[in-house]
Amino acid sequence: MRNIAQRVGIDIGTALYTLRFDDPQYLEVAAREFSSVTPENEMKWESLEPEPGRYTFEGADRIVDFAQRNGQRIWGHTLVWHSQLPGWLAQGNFSSEQLKTLLKNHIQAVVGRYRGKVSRWDVVNEAFNEDGTLRDTIWSRAFGGPEYIAQAFRWAHEADPNALLFYNDYNLEFPGPKADAVLQLLTQLRAQGVPIHGVGFQGHLSLRYGFPDASTLVNHLKRFTDAGFYIAFTEVDVRMALPRNTVQELAQAQLFSQLLSACLALPRCLSYTVWGFPDKYSWVPDFFPGEGDATPFNNDYTPKPAYHQLRLTLALSGGAPARVRP
Numbered sequence: 001m002r003n004i005a006q007r008v009g010i011d012i013g014t015a016l017y018t019l020r021f022d023d024p025q026y027l028e029v030a031a032r033e034f035s036s037v038t039p040e041n042e043m044k045w046e047s048l049e050p051e052p053g054r055y056t057f058e059g060a061d062r063i064v065d066f067a068q069r070n071g072q073r074i075w076g077h078t079l080v081w082h083s084q085l086p087g088w089l090a091q092g093n094f095s096s097e098q099l100k101t102l103l104k105n106h107i108q109a110v111v112g113r114y115r116g117k118v119s120r121w122d123v124v125n126e127a128f129n130e131d132g133t134l135r136d137t138i139w140s141r142a143f144g145g146p147e148y149i150a151q152a153f154r155w156a157h158e159a160d161p162n163a164l165l166f167y168n169d170y171n172l173e174f175p176g177p178k179a180d181a182v183l184q185l186l187t188q189l190r191a192q193g194v195p196i197h198g199v200g201f202q203g204h205l206s207l208r209y210g211f212p213d214a215s216t217l218v219n220h221l222k223r224f225t226d227a228g229f230y231i232a233f234t235e236v237d238v239r240m241a242l243p244r245n246t247v248q249e250l251a252q253a254q255l256f257s258q259l260l261s262a263c264l265a266l267p268r269c270l271s272y273t274v275w276g277f278p279d280k281y282s283w284v285p286d287f288f289p290g291e292g293d294a295t296p297f298n299n300d301y302t303p304k305p306a307y308h309q310l311r312l313t314l315a316l317s318g319g320a321p322a323r324v325r326p
């Protein structure tokens with residue numbers, strides 16, 4: 001896929017998890033098919049700083065090394081999130097000022113370490129509720145509201161002025177109050193000079209629920225690119241009720257392809273990343289009992305219809321508009 005995608009001018013990526021690095025087929029497919037990699041867990045705070053001041057970069061470094069050996073882009077995930085924080089931080093009784101200092105130090109230590117290696121960062125992840133209100137988190141409370149979002153982007157930009165900085169969230173693919181609130185705040189912050197370059201649409205979908213038709217999706221995403229943001233699909237998977245059947249496989253292929261087609265239709269869409277492979281390594285079964293088979297590869301690494309449809313979509317995208325490159 002990566003060779004076809006390169007001709008089109010977008011990155012086709014995957015999440016990678018070092019827990020799977022003892023599986024030679026996993027590494028072989030990762031290197032062959034993808035031009036971008038996102039550490040699934042290794043760049044999250046709990047992985048990087050399990051105790052105050054004790055950084056453990058080994059896992060993240062392994063993924064960075066793999067990507068550099070295979071000529072792949074590295075997408076950093078994620079600097080500011082309310083989840084997967086180390087216990088000493090999540091349960092600590094820090095003052096607001098202490099939390100602000102901890103966050104600044106974390107961002108600058110991590111972005112600084114990978115300066116020139118990680119070219120895109122999910123700076124802030126999942127800061128909004130489904131109704132468009134700001135999620136109540138350790139960070140929103142420490143900063144008294146959305147100011148933490150602005151500060152995080154400023155600190156990340158200071159640490160690496162060349163990295164593209166993204167806001168990342170799920171269910172932004174659907175028109176509604178959450179997407180509206182994100183677009184409104186990010187547009188406002190950019191107007192104030194906050195270095196926010198793009199919006200990551202995670203793309204975690206289920207066959208159990210409906211999904212916007214192709215033109216609705218493109219017009220919806222175009223609101224973000226018209227506002228001047230780059231966009232990317234950052235964590236695409238399409239889960240289904242198990243055991244799966246052929247109809248579900250084809251519906252899954254159609255959804256994977258629809259998101260890619262929407263990306264290709266918009267010149268400011270830079271990247272399309274699936275959230276891991278093969279099905280057995282997906283996060284989905286642990287979080288959605290009874291659902292799974294969410295990735296483009298079977299457990300024996302044979303491609304599913306979704307994989308073939310992604311390749312076909314890339315191969316037939318000759319008419320896609322040229323990418324607007326950063």
Ligand code: G3I
Nearest residue numbers: 019040041077078083084125170202204235275282283287
């Ligand atoms: O590291 C511990 C390990 O020591 C322990 O033995 C094991 C026991 O189950 O748990 C391990 O931690 C797990 C962690 O992944 C690292 O493997 C957690 O239990 C598990 O909950 C965690 O799941 C991750 C999930 O984020 C947490 O919300 C998934 O792997 C990861 O794919 C998923 O990714 C997120 C994105 O970062 C943000 N967008 C949503 C996406 C899906 O939730």
